[in-house]
Amino acid sequence: MHIADGVLSLPVVGAAAAVAGGGILYAVKKTKAEEVPLISLLSGAFFVFALISIPIGPTTVHPLLAGLLGIILGMQAFIAVIIGLVLHVLLFQHGGLTTLGVNLILVVIPALMAGKLFYSMKRLPVFARAALAGGLAVVSCVLLLIILLLLSDPVYGEGTFSTINILAIAYMPLAAVEALLTGFAVNFLYKTRPELLQKDRMKELSENGG
Numbered sequence: 001m002h003i004a005d006g007v008l009s010l011p012v013v014g015a016a017a018a019v020a021g022g023g024i025l026y027a028v029k030k031t032k033a034e035e036v037p038l039i040s041l042l043s044g045a046f047f048v049f050a051l052i053s054i055p056i057g058p059t060t061v062h063p064l065l066a067g068l069l070g071i072i073l074g075m076q077a078f079i080a081v082i083i084g085l086v087l088h089v090l091l092f093q094h095g096g097l098t099t100l101g102v103n104l105i106l107v108v109i110p111a112l113m114a115g116k117l118f119y120s121m122k123r124l125p126v127f128a129r130a131a132l133a134g135g136l137a138v139v140s141c142v143l144l145l146i147i148l149l150l151l152s153d154p155v156y157g158e159g160t161f162s163t164i165n166i167l168a169i170a171y172m173p174l175a176a177v178e179a180l181l182t183g184f185a186v187n188f189l190y191k192t193r194p195e196l197l198q199k200d201r202m203k204e205l206s207e208n209g210g
Helices: 010-030 033-049 066-092 100-120 126-152 163-192 200-209
Strands: 054-056 059-061
Touching (some): 010 100, 066 100, 066 126
Antiparallel strands (some): 054 059
């Protein structure tokens, strides 16, 4: 997500920044040196894909890769995404500095949910659960964005052609595309690099929540 400065209310921005800051600190604390190359690789992927953006009202529609990030990185998605978002703001003026926390949690919270969902549905084929996780990650992101917009100003939901309605419609095709993309990508990794899907942090996530 690339929400610009001044779109959301200060309480919403402040609360999101606090959550994002806590998540980043926790992720950094739990990160091992050997995990840095993988985090860097996926951060680069997020940076590139998220540059494909279409302005829609106060934000933009662009690939999120939330499902893939959540499945492979878990909490380390906080690190990968914040690096990409900071570079987007500084290099291309996508998003805003004050809304970095909001834009971060809009991607990472759905990513964590997608990771938990993927590792809890062990009876389904890898492609099916990855696709489901990838698609639902986009839907969750949009729902969270809608909540934050309404908390900031109810005007975003007024009228047939309101910002919220347009966002919901615009992200529907993206949810389908990301479902397929995540399904194929994770299924490929499962066959070629299965160790990437067997991180201790994700095992713990599955055992504690699934």
